[in-house]
Amino acid sequence: MKKLRLFIPSLISILVLLLTSCAVKHESINIKENNAETILEKIQLYEGAIRSLKSLAKVKIKTPDSKISYTQVTIAQRPDLLRLEALNPFGKTVGFISSDGTNIYIISPSERGVYDSGGKFDLAYIYPGLKLEISAENLVNLILGRLPVNVYDMGAVPELSVDGERIKLVFHSETSIGQNNTLWVNGMNFRVEKAEFTLDNGARAKINYEYFDSLIDGYYFPRIIEFSSEGLSISIIYEPDVELNKNVDKTLFKPAPEVVKFEK
Numbered sequence: 001m002k003k004l005r006l007f008i009p010s011l012i013s014i015l016v017l018l019l020t021s022c023a024v025k026h027e028s029i030n031i032k033e034n035n036a037e038t039i040l041e042k043i044q045l046y047e048g049a050i051r052s053l054k055s056l057a058k059v060k061i062k063t064p065d066s067k068i069s070y071t072q073v074t075i076a077q078r079p080d081l082l083r084l085e086a087l088n089p090f091g092k093t094v095g096f097i098s099s100d101g102t103n104i105y106i107i108s109p110s111e112r113g114v115y116d117s118g119g120k121f122d123l124a125y126i127y128p129g130l131k132l133e134i135s136a137e138n139l140v141n142l143i144l145g146r147l148p149v150n151v152y153d154m155g156a157v158p159e160l161s162v163d164g165e166r167i168k169l170v171f172h173s174e175t176s177i178g179q180n181n182t183l184w185v186n187g188m189n190f191r192v193e194k195a196e197f198t199l200d201n202g203a204r205a206k207i208n209y210e211y212f213d214s215l216i217d218g219y220y221f222p223r224i225i226e227f228s229s230e231g232l233s234i235s236i237i238y239e240p241d242v243e244l245n246k247n248v249d250k251t252l253f254k255p256a257p258e259v260v261k262f263e264k
Contacts, residue, residue: 036157039167042190043183047146049219052077055242059086060235063129070094072236076143080117080136081253084126084143097126099136100253107255130232133201143236145209145222151181151197158183166193179204191220205229217244 053076061068073085086095086108095108104115111125120133134148142148151171158169163184171181184194195207210224221244225236 036160036169039160039169039185039190040158043185043192046190046220047192049245050078050144050146050221051245052248053144053242053244054246054248056239058235058237058239059127060237061127061129062233064231066129068128074143074236074238075248075252076140077248078140078144080140081248081250082136082140082143083252086126095126096255098253098255099140100250104136105255127234130234132199132203132229132232142207142225142227145225147192147195147197147207148205148227149197149199151183151195162187173198189220199229203229212240216242217246219244 053074055074057072057074059068059070059072071087073083073087075083080099080101082097082099084095084097085093088094096105097108098105099117102117104117104119104121106113106115106121106125108125110128111122115121117136120135123130123132123134123139138148158171161168161170165187166184167187169183169185173179173181179198181197182195183192185191186193191209191211193209193211197205197207199205206226206228208224208226209222210226211220212223221238221242223238227234
């Protein structure tokens with residue numbers, strides 16, 4: 001019994017030492033062995049691997065006044081090829097947007113029009129209540145699990161720190177106080193899991209990613225993408241049979257005649 005009493009304090013000391021050394025090692029791996037340039041290169045390499053997507057997705061939209069959910073046909077290819085179809089519970093198209101690299105076609109209850117693919121359009125035309133201006137390229141980035149704006153092309157080295165099990169990168173703004181762009185990156189695989197940034201119109205936005213547990217066609221890919229700005233939010237929840245980097249028929253990015261005759 002006496003030996004046991006002497007052994008317990010020693011065991012506790014060993015456990016504390018191990019835990020402490022692990023914590024130091026964790027920070028050393030995330031910060032000291034990976035400088036900002038190296039981390040950003042790994043992030044861009046990961047994001048650049050996803051070139052195209054085909055999937056069904058559940059879309060949930062929240063505004064201060066309403067909640068909407070529906071199924072969405074989602075086809076996208078970088079940099080700006082896009083086809084989104086909102087389906088009602090019976091599978092009928094009730095809203096449509098596509099971009100063929102030259103024109104953006106929008107057919108929805110609130111808008112029927114053709115826009116220049118290089119310009120911006122109101123996101124509310126396809127996602128009711130989300131009154132934000134966006135380009136086809138930025139919308140493709142969002143759908144492909146990339147940040148909709150390039151928050152780390154700022155000509156400055158970000159401040160690095162450890163936040164739990166993530167690496168935190170802060171890009172300090174020289175012009176606007178409190179407008180820093182911030183990324184939270186998984187320290188093991190360098191996937192961006194969370195971001196806070198400023199949109200082109202000056203509005204602040206947040207995005208969170210929850211990834212599939214296993215690889216999709218050999219790649220990490222978000223199962224859930226949650227985007228929010230100024231009290232508005234959209235969640236895109238992909239089906240497990242999502243297809244990545246497969247050949248996409250370019251004719252899909254032009255509206256078919258039957259799509260024009262959707263139900264109101």
